[in-house]
Amino acid sequence: MSSEMITSSEYIKHHLQNLTYGKLPAGYERVDHEGHTEVLTQDTWTLAHTAAEARDMGFMAVNVDSMGWSLFLALFLFFFFRKAAKMATTGVPTGLLNFVEWVIEFIDSSVRGSFTGKNDMVAPMALTIFGWIFLMNFMDLIPIDYLPFVAHSAGLPFFKVVPSTDPNVTFGMSIAVFLLILYYSTKVKGPGGFFAELAFHPFPKWMFPVNLALEGVGLLAKPVSLALRLFGNMYAGEVIFILIALMPFWIQWVLSLPWAIFHILIITLQAFIFMTLTVVYMDMAHQESH
Amino acid sequence: MNINVTLVGQTIMFFMFVWFCMKFVWPPIVNALAARKQLIADGLAAGERGKHELELASKRSAEVLHDAKVKASEIIAQAEKRSAQIVDEAKNAAKEEGDRMIAAAKAEVEQELFRVKEALRQQVADLAVAGAEKILRREVDAKAHAELLTAIKEQL
Numbered sequence: 001m002s003s004e005m006i007t008s009s010e011y012i013k014h015h016l017q018n019l020t021y022g023k024l025p026a027g028y029e030r031v032d033h034e035g036h037t038e039v040l041t042q043d044t045w046t047l048a049h050t051a052a053e054a055r056d057m058g059f060m061a062v063n064v065d066s067m068g069w070s071l072f073l074a075l076f077l078f079f080f081f082r083k084a085a086k087m088a089t090t091g092v093p094t095g096l097l098n099f100v101e102w103v104i105e106f107i108d109s110s111v112r113g114s115f116t117g118k119n120d121m122v123a124p125m126a127l128t129i130f131g132w133i134f135l136m137n138f139m140d141l142i143p144i145d146y147l148p149f150v151a152h153s154a155g156l157p158f159f160k161v162v163p164s165t166d167p168n169v170t171f172g173m174s175i176a177v178f179l180l181i182l183y184y185s186t187k188v189k190g191p192g193g194f195f196a197e198l199a200f201h202p203f204p205k206w207m208f209p210v211n212l213a214l215e216g217v218g219l220l221a222k223p224v225s226l227a228l229r230l231f232g233n234m235y236a237g238e239v240i241f242i243l244i245a246l247m248p249f250w251i252q253w254v255l256s257l258p259w260a261i262f263h264i265l266i267i268t269l270q271a272f273i274f275m276t277l278t279v280v281y282m283d284m285a286h287q288e289s290h
Numbered sequence: 291m292n293i294n295v296t297l298v299g300q301t302i303m304f305f306m307f308v309w310f311c312m313k314f315v316w317p318p319i320v321n322a323l324a325a326r327k328q329l330i331a332d333g334l335a336a337g338e339r340g341k342h343e344l345e346l347a348s349k350r351s352a353e354v355l356h357d358a359k360v361k362a363s364e365i366i367a368q369a370e371k372r373s374a375q376i377v378d379e380a381k382n383a384a385k386e387e388g389d390r391m392i393a394a395a396k397a398e399v400e401q402e403l404f405r406v407k408e409a410l411r412q413q414v415a416d417l418a419v420a421g422a423e424k425i426l427r428r429e430v431d432a433k434a435h436a437e438l439l440t441a442i443k444e445q446l
Contacts, residue, residue, distance in 0.1 A: 016291065017291075018291070018296075020292070020294070022294070054292060055292050057292075057294070058292075058294070059293070059294050059295060060294070060295055061292070061294040061295060061296075062294065062295055062296055062299065063294065063296040066296055066300075067296055067299050067300070067303075070300060070303065071303060074303065074307045078307065078310060078311065078315060081311070081315045081319075082314055082315055084315075084319060085314060085315045085316075085318040085319050086318070088318045088319045088321075088322035088323075089322055090322060090325045090326040090329050091326075100319060101319060101323060104316070104319050104320065104323070105323065108320065120312065121308070121312055123316060123320075124308060124311040124312035124315065124316035125308045125311070125312070127311055127315070127316060128304075128307050128308045128311045132307065166291070166296065167291060167293065168293060168294060168296035168297045168300060169296065169300045171293070171297055171300075172296065172297045172298070172299065172300025172301045172303075172304065173300060173301070173304050175297070175301050176300075176301045176304040176305055176308075179301075
C-alpha cells in the first residue's frame with residue numbers, strides 16, 4: 001500500500017490498473033490526486049496517472065508493465081533454454097541441461113500424444129507457450145506489494161506484475177494461435193476444403209448458412225475461450241491475493257499461504273491447458289477431413 | 291483493463307519467440323536426446339552381443355580343451371603301445387641273437403670235434419700202421435699189405 005491513506009476500493013483498483021503509456025489529446029483535462037485540474041494545450045505522449053486517463057488514451061497505447069514483464073520473462077526463459085541447447089551433448093546431462101531436457105521431454109510426449117500431423121513448429125510452439133505462460137503466471141506468487149512498491153518509489157503511478165492478468169496479453173497470444181489455425185487450415189485443406197469444412201457440416205449442404213454460423217462460432221470460440229480462460233483464472237487469483245492483502249498483516253498468512261500453494265497448481269495447470277488446447281487446435285487444423 | 295496496442299505487441303512477440311524456440315532451442319536439445327537414446331541403445335546391444343560372444347567363446351574353449359585332453363590321452367596310449375612294441379622287438383632280437391650265437395658255438399664245437407676226431411683217427415691209423423709195420427717188417431712185406439691197411443683205415 002502507498003503511504004497515503006486510501007480506501008480498500010482504491011487499493012484494489014490501483015492494483016488492477018496497468019501502467020499505460022499513450023497519447024492524451026489537446027484540450028484533455030487531467031485531474032490529479034489532490035483534485036487539481038490541468039488542461040493540456042497540445043497532444044501529449046505520457047503515462048496515464050489514473051484509470052480514466054488510461055481508458056481515454058484509446059487503442060494506441062501500450063501497457064508498459066505487461067509488455068515489459070512478458071518480454072523480460074520470455075528473454076529469461078530463452079536465455080536458459082538457449083544456454084542448455086548449447087550445452088546439449090550425448091553425454092551425461094547435468095544441472096540446467098537435465099532440467100531443460102526434462103521439460104522438453106514432457107512437452108514432446110504431450111505433443112506426440114495429441115498432435116498427429118507433421119509440423120516441426122508445433123512442439124517448439126508448445127514449449128514456448130507452456131514456459132512463457134508458466135513464468136507469467138508465476139509472477140502471481142511474488143508477494144503482491146513488493147514490485148509495485150519498488151515501482152511506486154521510482155515514481156510510476158501503476159505497476160501490474162502479472163502479465164497474464166492483462167487481457168491484452170492473453171488475447172494477443174490466442175489471436176496468434178488463431179492466425180496459425182487459419183493459416184494451417186488453409187494450407188493443409190486448401191481454401192475450398194477449409195470452407196467446405198465450415199459450410200457443409202454437420203447439416204446437409206443446402207443448409208450451409210446454418211452450418212457456417214455454427215462452425216463460425218465454434219472457430220471463433222477457440223481463441224476467445226483460450227484467452228478468457230487464462231485471463232479469468234489469473235485475474236481471479238490476483239483479486240483474491242489483493243483481498244487477502246487487505247486483511248491485517250498478522251493474519252494474512254493464514255489465507256495467503258494456502259492460496260499460494262493452491263495457486264502453484266493453478267498456474268501450472270493453466271499454462272498446460274493453454275498449451276494442450278493449442279496443440280489440439282493445431283491437430284484439428286492439420287486433419288484432412290472428418 | 292483496456293484493449294490497446296499491447297495486444298498486437300504480444301502477438302508479435304509470440305511469433306518471435308516461437309520462431310526463436312523453433313530455430314535455436316528445440317532442435318539442438320531434441321537432436322541430442324535422440325542421439326543419446328541411439329547411443330544407449332547401441333551400447334546395450336553391444337553389451338548383449340559381447341555377452342553372447344563370451345558365451346560362445348567359453349563354449350569353444352571348453353570344446354578345444356576337451357579335444358586336447360582326448361588327443362593327449364590318445365598320444366599317451368599310442369606311446370605306451372609303441373614302447374611295449376619296442377621292448378618286445380628288443381626281446382625278440384636279443385633272443386634271435388642269442389640263438390644264433392648258440393647255434394654258431396654249437397657248429398664250431400661240432401667242427402672242432404670232427405677235426406679232433408679226424409686227427410685222432412689219423413693218429414690211431416698211423417699208430418696201427420706203425421704197429422703193423424713193426425709186426426709185418428718182421429713177417430711180411432709192407433707193400434703187399436698196404437691195400438688192406440688202407441681199407442681198414444677207411445672204415446675207422
